[in-house]
Amino acid sequence: MRASLKIFTWLGIPVYLHWSFALILLFPAFTFVSSGFSWQDTALHLAILISLFTCVLLHEYGHAIMARRFGVSTRDIILTPIGGIARLERMPERPVQEILVAIAGPLVNVVIAALLLLGSKLLLQPEYWDLFVLGIEDAWSSLLNYFNFFGEPIETAGVLEGDAEIDMPFLPSFAFTLIILNAMLVIFNMVPAFPMDGGRVFRALVALRAGRVRATRIAASVGQIVAGFFLFLGIFQGPPSLMLIGVFIFITARSENAMVQMDDLLSRFTARDLVRRNFSRFNTHDWMQMAIDSLPHGLERNFLVFDLDDRLAGMLEEQSILQAARNQDRSAAVAKYMEDVPVIPLNTPLQHVYQLIRQHGNGILAVSDEYSVVGVIDEEGLMYFLRLQSGNAGKSNRFSLRR
Ligand SMILES: [Zn+2]
Structure with missing residues (x-):
């Protein structure tokens, strides 16, 4: 794999860091400068970053291990700044297997979040736990507000914005951030558009009835509608990075469709x-x-x-x-x-x-x-x-x- 650094091999699958991963280090560097050279803040953000990418890596291993159950091996896993890629040798043929492989990734993040929640509930003092619950409610409300174009915005307790969080010691606030990040990973990955896992689940569900080729065409169209929606959100609600994601989804949906249509075309001739x-x-x-x-x-x-x-x-x-x-x-x-x-x-x-x-x-x-x-x-x-x-x-x- 060109321009990538092999960091280790686990369960027989080599894991690579893409060169652009180095850009990620700009984030703690920015924290360091903007916090007035505070080592504590920088260390916290660095720890969160490393943990986040560990969660992304475990997510990819979720896909790989499920694929292995169906006799599909994984060439490698590559970590890039915008996420991980588990490169499977091929996709399992049967739609049900494809659904299970696609869903295994997000499921890992559900399990991580659940374990962190359970641990926090057992170990935290009650007042911190209450803050936890409030914070999760706040995160959910902000997410809903995002899609709330016409109604009044939902009130939040303001836990995420500031004051309350400062009272939390390092470990609980670290756990809390990880729970929110894992929840975001699940929600984002289940968006029904290629290359997200939700897109594969959607295509496989349609393929159960319509066959793989037509299902891909349908899934690609839905993906392009979703891409348009992201573009719209990015322009009118922000953050602007959603526009980039929209464009990315649009292109991927097109090329996935072209690839499957061509495979189908090739299969009909000698x-x-x-x-x-x-x-x-x-x-x-x-x-x-x-x-x-x-x-x-x-x-x-x-x-x-x-x-x-x-x-x-x-x-x-x-x-x-x-x-x-x-x-x-x-x-x-x-x-x-x-x-x-x-x-x-x-x-x-x-x-x-x-x-x-x-x-x-x-x-x-x-x-x-x-x-x-x-x-x-x-x-x-x-x-x-x-x-x-x-x-x-x-x-x-x-x-x-x-x-
Ligand atoms: Zn995934």
Whole structure:
């Protein structure tokens, strides 16, 4: 994982910090300066920050451990300033399993908050406990006020705003802050929009009736409505960061939809449907000059290479040809710049073709029947085929997932 720092491996899952995580340290640094260089305030905020990200990490482990129960492993967990990502190898196929995996994360935060509440109830003196309850009521009222556009604002006891909280010693006020933060994590994650867990739960619920492809389309539309609502809130109620979240949700909903629709499209075809049967070929003994000359003349950019007995020997990719041109290596034999070429049978599913070309970066594939090479598939052909099939032949780069 580029630009990330591995901090440890737990339960067989490596945990990484994304480089931008360093930005988080601006927060206690800001506290330090704005509190007049008070070490206590800075320490409290740093402790809260570390605990918060521990809760986020446990949330991600919730997803990972539930996924493991269904035989899905987790590549890694990455912590970024805006939250954690557990990168599962794949999503479980069955909607019920997807719901359980999605809900396991927020459930961890519910358990943490409940344990903290229980501990506080048992350990705190009654007057602090009363303050606790008041504070939670206040937090709930402020949340409701947020969505209260027309009515009178709900009165709060003012516990969160200040005076009362100061009377609480370090540990209770630390516990209180953590309870509120975990509750916020649950509420935020259950928003029914990708990439939030609530979006996955919603999609899986719809998929029980409508099938995964249609469910994703519906969930993406709902996600975009939610995104619009966040945008609206961000503009008129604040904080402005909600606008950013709105834009983020909007983009994610779109790309999740495009990905699932494309998966569905790919699953309906095989290599037979897009194999190109007339193609230029080179011989291992040809000069590179011939390949260099051929580039400006045709649409083909990658070529198959055959030996003197007309057996497939490899492929010559565009970048190798350009390399030879740059090196003035025009009299070299094609064999020098040739690489191994994947050979696939005609009945290869298009998903696999897509992986070989887009993810593994092969410029061209040789397609064979049971006797010999019958044609090729290259990246241009694959992309054009996909655009054609999705009814977007005119638009370029509809599927622009980079390899
Ligand atoms: Zn989650």
